[in-house]
Each structure stands twice: as C-alpha cells, then as structure tokens.
Amino acid sequence: MSLLEIIIVIVLIGAVLTLVGSRVLGGADRGKANLAKSQIQTLAGKIDSYQLDTNRLPSRLEDLVAAPSGVSGWLGPYAKPAELNDPWGHPIEYRVPGEGQPYELISLGKDGQPGGDSYNADIRYE
16 A cells, blocks of 8 residues: 555544544533423422422522421422532523523523523523
8 A cells, every 4th residue: 555545544534433433422412401401390290299298499409408497397308419400510590480480490501601592501490
C-alpha cells in the first residue's frame, strides 16, 4: 500500500467514527430530555398526592421529602431528594401559583438556563 492509500483509509475511518460518535452522544441527550419529561410528570403526580393528603400545595419541593412544620395530614415522604433534580443535575423549578394553573414545574434543560432550543430548551409540566 502506498502512503496515499493509507491516508485515504485513515480519513474514511475518521469520518465513520465522527458520524457514529455524534449519533451515540446525541442519543444520550435525547434520552435525558425524554427522562426529564417523564420526571416532571411523575413529580406532578407526587405534588397532587401531597395536595390530596394535606389539602394544600407544597410551598417548596423539599416539602415532598420531609414534613414541613404546621402541616397536618402529611403521609410522606412523597419523593426522594434526587428526584428534585433533572437528569442533568439541575434543580427542578417549582412555582406557586403557575401561569394559568395552580403550579408550574420547569426543567431548564441541558444548559440550566431559561429558554434555549433543542436539548437546552425548557421542559414544562402541562
């Protein structure tokens, strides 16, 4: 084999590895985004359970983990501390009252900043 043929083979192998690598790494972000959507939905169910037991919404998400003072009917814990963070490790935002609903749950996406697009986009409870 000549030097030119070896260079062509190395370039082709690099191109294939780049294509495969981008697919694999992109799949991880896609999986985390889907996990964040599911996690937001599950956390909303836990908030609803808290509300059914105590007749009020939690003032903060940590109230799902440990009984807040002055609240009767708490039958928790409703969630584990790790469930209060999105798959990227950022805290899930909880707002009471929400815009047009009793509360809002928001994951700020991969970058942890408001707004964004693709995997950096905010994921909201609807």
